[in-house]
Amino acid sequence: MPLHWKKGLCGICPAGCWVEVGSENGVIEDIRADPDHMLGTICRRGLHAPEIVYSEHRLRSPLRRRGPKGSFEFEPISWQEAYEVVAERLFDIRERSGPEAVAIYTGRGAQEQSLCDMFQPQGIAISSASNVLFPFGSPNTMGVGALCYVSLHMIAPDVTMGRMQMNMFADIEHAEMVLVWGTNPATDSPPVDMERLEAAAGRGTRIVVIDPRRTDTVDRARARWVPIRPGTDGALALAMLQVMLEEDLYDENFADSWCQGFAELATYVEHFRPEVAEAITGVPAATIRELAVSLAKADGASLLMYTGLEYSNSGVQSARAVYTLFALAGHLDVPGGIGLTMRGSQFPINRSCNLANPALNRALARQDFPIYSEYRGESHAIGILDSVLRGHPYRLAGLIIQ
């Protein structure tokens, strides 16, 4: 019997790849990339979606621990019973310690994009945090944004260029050169970026991978690999800027028309001569000079960049340095460069159901991460440690992990 094929979005992670699902008698038998859509692609995890959906290990009802912690003894209970137990515990904590003593932590895979849109805090550009505890009175929603995405894709581009990643795109298709900086599209989502890189390599686009590891992307994109010491990407970007300014290769018109603090930047990067940066980054000075010159002379250079830069103690500033480098090299908002979408050109999303954080000034770690907290309307997850271990600024008594 032929399979019944239906188009849809893969729901295994939030990348939103367009797929076709083949089923027989309502049971998924096969899944493949949608050949008719530009985002039609599928990664290995997506290919295994039927196994995930029908796994014998998949939880099909709530489980309640009945043995001591660590004994892994659980018993199935009904959803109604689970709701009652959870609600009773939460109200008990609120009674004893106040609503902020309960927090929720959401992971990247917890909600696919439409649920993120529905449950994110009100007035926030984009978030995977959940607002379910807001009516309860707790400001403490937090999640993986503390680790990734927010510093690189929200704060850094917004404070540098007034745009966030959701309003930018890499125009790889028209680029003469592509820098793949701190990301590995061969394994990261969305997989469509790897396919775009392979196509670019086929057209003869120069691709450079800056990464401490020689990743699969290097081979699949026939790229030049520039190994770098982890956490030193900002120094490399500043050194490339230093070369561009010293050799007068930067876009003067852009600097005059669109930059604030250009003179201060020029003074600042004087310190980052390639020989100095070599000692910091491990990238040879000659390579730094060569990269800077080829980037400045490229007829369109595009950028793929992700967690390699932000999993460090200077993620925002490193990303800002890279964006500034591309802008002064003349690759911002031009064909083949970092594209900026027209304002108001996004598909409108009804977010009227979003709720505002009821007490953001009481959110955990807000004092230490005020900018993060402001951008996201949430707590910073690192605050859990101080709260649980030291009771600072107050002690959490309940944590929902989703």
Ligand code: SF4
């Ligand atoms: S990256 Fe993979 S798991 Fe995520 S949506 Fe795409 S196909 Fe599914």
